[in-house]
Amino acid sequence: MGLWRYAARRLVQIAGLFYVILTVLFIVFRLAPGDPVERMVDPSMDPEDAEVLMAQLGLDRPVGVQYLYYLKNFVSGDMGISFHYGEPVAEIIADRLPNTVLLFTSSTILAAVVGVLLGKRASWSKGRSTDTVLTFSALATHTVFLPWLALLLIWLFAYRLGWFPITGMVSEDVWLDPGATWWTRAVDVAHHMVLPLASLFLIQFGTFLLVMRSSMLETLKEDYILTARAKGLPERVIRNHHAAPNAALPVLTTIGLSLAFSINGGAITETVFTWPGIGRELVLAVSQNDYPLAQASFLLIAAVVLLANLVVDLLYAVLDPRIRY
Amino acid sequence: MPLVVVDGLTVGYWTAGGMAPAVEDVSFTLEKGESLGLVGESGCGKTTLGKALLRLLPPNGRVLAGEIRFDGEDLLAKTEAEMREVRWGKIAMIFQAAMNALNPVHRVGDQIAEAVRAHGPGLGRDAVRERVLELFRLVGIPEQRLRDYPHQYSGGMKQRAIIAMALACRPKLVIADEPTTALDVIVQAQILDEIQRLQRKLGVSLVFISHDIAVVADVCHWIGVMYAGHLVEHGPRDEVLGDPGHPYTRALLASYPTLAGLRRALEPIPGELPNLLDMPPGCRFSGRCSRSRPECRDRKPGWSVLSPSHRVLCPWAKEDR
Amino acid sequence: MSPDGRHRSLRRRRWLERFLDGWAIYRRNPLGWIGLGLLALFALMAAASFVPPLIDPMYHPMAGVDPEITSSMGPSLRHWLGTDFMGRDIFSQLLAGARVAFLVGISAAFMSVAVGTAVGITSGYLGGLADTLLMRLADMVMVMPALLVVLILAALFGQLNIWTVVLIIALFRWPGVARVIRAQTLTLKHRPFIEAVRVAGASHRRILLRHILPNVLPLSFLYMTFRVTSAIMIEAGLAFLGFGDSTTVSWGMMLQWVWKTGHMFKAPYWLLPPGLCISLITLAFYLLGQAMEEVLDPRLRKEEGGVG
Numbered sequence: 001m002g003l004w005r006y007a008a009r010r011l012v013q014i015a016g017l018f019y020v021i022l023t024v025l026f027i028v029f030r031l032a033p034g035d036p037v038e039r040m041v042d043p044s045m046d047p048e049d050a051e052v053l054m055a056q057l058g059l060d061r062p063v064g065v066q067y068l069y070y071l072k073n074f075v076s077g078d079m080g081i082s083f084h085y086g087e088p089v090a091e092i093i094a095d096r097l098p099n100t101v102l103l104f105t106s107s108t109i110l111a112a113v114v115g116v117l118l119g120k121r122a123s124w125s126k127g128r129s130t131d132t133v134l135t136f137s138a139l140a141t142h143t144v145f146l147p148w149l150a151l152l153l154i155w156l157f158a159y160r161l162g163w164f165p166i167t168g169m170v171s172e173d174v175w176l177d178p179g180a181t182w183w184t185r186a187v188d189v190a191h192h193m194v195l196p197l198a199s200l201f202l203i204q205f206g207t208f209l210l211v212m213r214s215s216m217l218e219t220l221k222e223d224y225i226l227t228a229r230a231k232g233l234p235e236r237v238i239r240n241h242h243a244a245p246n247a248a249l250p251v252l253t254t255i256g257l258s259l260a261f262s263i264n265g266g267a268i269t270e271t272v273f274t275w276p277g278i279g280r281e282l283v284l285a286v287s288q289n290d291y292p293l294a295q296a297s298f299l300l301i302a303a304v305v306l307l308a309n310l311v312v313d314l315l316y317a318v319l320d321p322r323i324r325y
Numbered sequence: 326m327p328l329v330v331v332d333g334l335t336v337g338y339w340t341a342g343g344m345a346p347a348v349e350d351v352s353f354t355l356e357k358g359e360s361l362g363l364v365g366e367s368g369c370g371k372t373t374l375g376k377a378l379l380r381l382l383p384p385n386g387r388v389l390a391g392e393i394r395f396d397g398e399d400l401l402a403k404t405e406a407e408m409r410e411v412r413w414g415k416i417a418m419i420f421q422a423a424m425n426a427l428n429p430v431h432r433v434g435d436q437i438a439e440a441v442r443a444h445g446p447g448l449g450r451d452a453v454r455e456r457v458l459e460l461f462r463l464v465g466i467p468e469q470r471l472r473d474y475p476h477q478y479s480g481g482m483k484q485r486a487i488i489a490m491a492l493a494c495r496p497k498l499v500i501a502d503e504p505t506t507a508l509d510v511i512v513q514a515q516i517l518d519e520i521q522r523l524q525r526k527l528g529v530s531l532v533f534i535s536h537d538i539a540v541v542a543d544v545c546h547w548i549g550v551m552y553a554g555h556l557v558e559h560g561p562r563d564e565v566l567g568d569p570g571h572p573y574t575r576a577l578l579a580s581y582p583t584l585a586g587l588r589r590a591l592e593p594i595p596g597e598l599p600n601l602l603d604m605p606p607g608c609r610f611s612g613r614c615s616r617s618r619p620e621c622r623d624r625k626p627g628w629s630v631l632s633p634s635h636r637v638l639c640p641w642a643k644e645d646r
Numbered sequence: 647m648s649p650d651g652r653h654r655s656l657r658r659r660r661w662l663e664r665f666l667d668g669w670a671i672y673r674r675n676p677l678g679w680i681g682l683g684l685l686a687l688f689a690l691m692a693a694a695s696f697v698p699p700l701i702d703p704m705y706h707p708m709a710g711v712d713p714e715i716t717s718s719m720g721p722s723l724r725h726w727l728g729t730d731f732m733g734r735d736i737f738s739q740l741l742a743g744a745r746v747a748f749l750v751g752i753s754a755a756f757m758s759v760a761v762g763t764a765v766g767i768t769s770g771y772l773g774g775l776a777d778t779l780l781m782r783l784a785d786m787v788m789v790m791p792a793l794l795v796v797l798i799l800a801a802l803f804g805q806l807n808i809w810t811v812v813l814i815i816a817l818f819r820w821p822g823v824a825r826v827i828r829a830q831t832l833t834l835k836h837r838p839f840i841e842a843v844r845v846a847g848a849s850h851r852r853i854l855l856r857h858i859l860p861n862v863l864p865l866s867f868l869y870m871t872f873r874v875t876s877a878i879m880i881e882a883g884l885a886f887l888g889f890g891d892s893t894t895v896s897w898g899m900m901l902q903w904v905w906k907t908g909h910m911f912k913a914p915y916w917l918l919p920p921g922l923c924i925s926l927i928t929l930a931f932y933l934l935g936q937a938m939e940e941v942l943d944p945r946l947r948k949e950e951g952g953v954g
Binding site for chain 3: 017020021025028029032033039139140142143144145146147148149151152154155159257259260261263264267268271272279282283285286287289291294295298301302305306309
């Protein structure tokens with residue numbers, strides 16, 4: 001079927017893109033001032049252990065061979081040992097990745113759904129007060145400075161009102177209690193997630209609302225909408241069944257294009273709320289000169305962005321039959 | 326009783342410069358099973374007239390005066406909900422295929438089924454499917470193309486699908502708005518034949534809108550010529566073609582080369598359509614008319630009746646013949 | 647006047663006319679006015695930022711410390727917006743921040759738009775392999791989160807100064823512009839007047855610089871306003887995370903100080919102004935861009951009706 005072939009083709013392209021990023025990162029790490037070995041092996045490490053690690057990473061070999069080691073190690077999930085944690089980077093990443101994916105995907109999906117629905121709503125009432133209020137709030141949240149918004153949310157809802165925990169992802173008393181059911185733990189995480197989710201959601205949904213609104217207004221001028229009206233269909237069916245699916249296509253493109261922006265926001269949100277995700281890990285690793293961890297976090301984030309783009313492309317292809325051929 | 330009675334219809338658009346009349350004081354009738362061709366340059370109001378019949382004017386458009394009666398009912402007095410029953414159920418429209426008239430994200434079969442279902446609420450799945458297949462056979466599209474999307478169709482096939490869609494609810498009147506524009510000549514001829522065949526076979530009435538008088542001459546019993554919002558000539562096909570009364574009609578006929586075997590030199594009509602916001606008070610064609618007299622500019626032209634069924638909006642029509 | 651000189655003055659008049667026409671549309675847009683008003687306010691702040699240190703050295707945004715104050719204090723006559731944790735004046739920091747925001751925003755946006763325009767017209771005009779390669783590169787750069795790229799470079803190259811940050815932002819924010827300009831170039835390339843000069847034997851360089859570039863410049867200018875917002879956001883985010891240039895005061899850095907020194911709950915006078923300024927200046931450039939887009943794209947203008 002056309003869709004599968006398309007998916008396969010995009011997957012190959014994305015793999016190629018990732019390979020280029022992998023290679024560029026390798027080169028940049030070698031170009032930077034200082035000893036590349038010191039960047040992969042903790043200088044304060046026990047010399048014998050350091051030698052083993054160097055051999056494993058191929059750092060005692062010529063650069064070309066190092067590159068091959070680098071690729072091989074990446075494929076086998078062996079990305080060195082974190083200076084700060086003293087643990088294999090892959091384990092740290094594997095531990096943090098689900099948290100990032102949880103926060104990021106739920107906020108993006110929520111923002112897209114709410115943005116599309118409200119954008120549709122705004123376009124119906126174009127020029128009336130509902131439209132003005134929606135458009136204005138979208139503009140305001142679209143341009144607000146995220147860390148500031150996050151701090152204000154913490155100040156109001158966590159500090160003044162005390163409704164939510166100030167930071168973190170779990171409460172120790174719940175998670176250390178062996179008798180706690182998975183349900184109480186899930187509720188605990190959800191409780192911690194409300195504010196970070198709200199911050200990420202707020203800065204994302206405005207874009208979707210504005211794009212959906214203008215796209216919907218454009219679509220309503222299309223000839224097939226006139227056809228649908230001439231067919232005697234009720235206005236609701238025309239909007240939901242004929243206009244909205246077409247209007248939503250540019251929104252999907254926007255999700256793809258704004259992913260990089262949202263990932264920046266994700267890292268900031270994780271840092272402000274001490275949410276144990278990859279973005280925060282990258283920020284910490286950079287400030288502690290923990291190169292192996294920084295490198296791996298960056299690569300993983302790049303991979304997440306690329307895969308998210310793939311998902312968006314596939315959704316687009318499902319919604320727009322013209323893409324597949 | 327005629328199927329369609331349009332009487333004194335005037336339609337305007339609100340624009341930045343004020344109310345622009347796009348159709349003014351247009352009257353005609355159409356009997357059941359007959360066809361009327363509306364001809365004119367783009368911007369003459371023919372499309373506006375077609376849309377007004379279905380009350381599908383854009384938001385800034387208004388019917389300012391006149392009456393539209395369909396099958397004895399006053400269409401302008403109907404509520405929006407009642408009008409939805411009329412749309413497609415009784416009056417259907419064939420749009421230009423080139424104009425993106427089919428929704429790109431839905432299958433062609435589903436779009437036709439949707440029209441069937443909207444006006445036959447009691448129909449079961451199989452009955453709807455059967456009806457869609459019947460329509461596909463009627464217009465000559467292979468059954469297996471039912472599940473294709475519009476972009477997989479050729480231009481001619483899209484046009485056939487649109488015709489099938491128009492016939493979905495067995496309408497009494499079909500309005501075809503430039504249905505063959507942007508198709509290549511051979512496909513254009515096929516589609517015209519198809520429309521003519523179906524019109525006769527199913528006994529529907531047809532309003533055929535085109536900028537091309539040759540196309541209209543092929544298909545229609547009656548011809549109406551429009552210029553700058555006015556219906557300037559209306560009569561049976563043979564009378565209008567054989568004995569055109571309005572200078573504009575004559576100019577239109579002269580600008581088509583191979584009509585009725587005449588091989589005259591092509592004569593483009595000099596000048597342009599007048600601005601709708603700034604019409605001359607008298608005859609609107611006077612600025613471009615080769616037979617224009619001084620009083621044409623200032624006095625509203627009167628009708629000349631050339632035969633009981635053939636009238637012309639030019640007082641000199643009889644003298645100038 | 648020489649024929650060439652007359653030609654040039656004609657050209658200048660055409661630009662002026664175009665500008666006046668555009669302005670006539672722009673001034674009807676109330677949101678555009680809000681944007682301009684806010685920008686004027688921030689420009690005033692940036693200009694005023696030189697004044698406080700002249701009044702008293704303690705008003706120097708970085709180095710000036712009020713000797714009588716050792717912790718963060720609320721607003722007073724002496725310090726209109728209060729002081730930070732070591733007794734520096736928040737108001738003078740806020741003024742200095744406006745200067746940095748304009749500096750970063752406009753220079754980064756200018757550079758990225760210049761790169762994007764150059765890539766876009768080259769890619770669109772040349773077509774073929776060059777086009778494919780440049781657009782693949784654009785695709786790749788586009789998906790990179792600029793803030794995190796700056797972070798990883800900061801890790802490798804140590805503390806970045808403000809110009810390095812500007813440069814990196816510019817290098818990672820051009821693909822969007824390049825795509826739009828490329829599309830515009832493609833449509834221009836086949837217009838009769840370009841075909842005509844080509845037939846008349848004009849060189850590629852001349853066609854690009856004299857005929858295509860002037861026609862895509864308004865669009866580039868429009869994209870510049872949108873790039874300013876993203877550049878300001880990235881710089882502020884970077885400073886907030888603690889990787890800004892430590893020799894200049896930016897609003898992002900002020901927020902970082904509030905946050906890192908634990909004053910976010912007790913010093914609203916310190917938390918609110920910098921964040922509000924970043925948000926408003928972003929909003930201002932965004933509104934400016936929107937209003938300009940309306941000028942440049944007739945389809946977006948408010949429906950004036952039409953006969954159809």
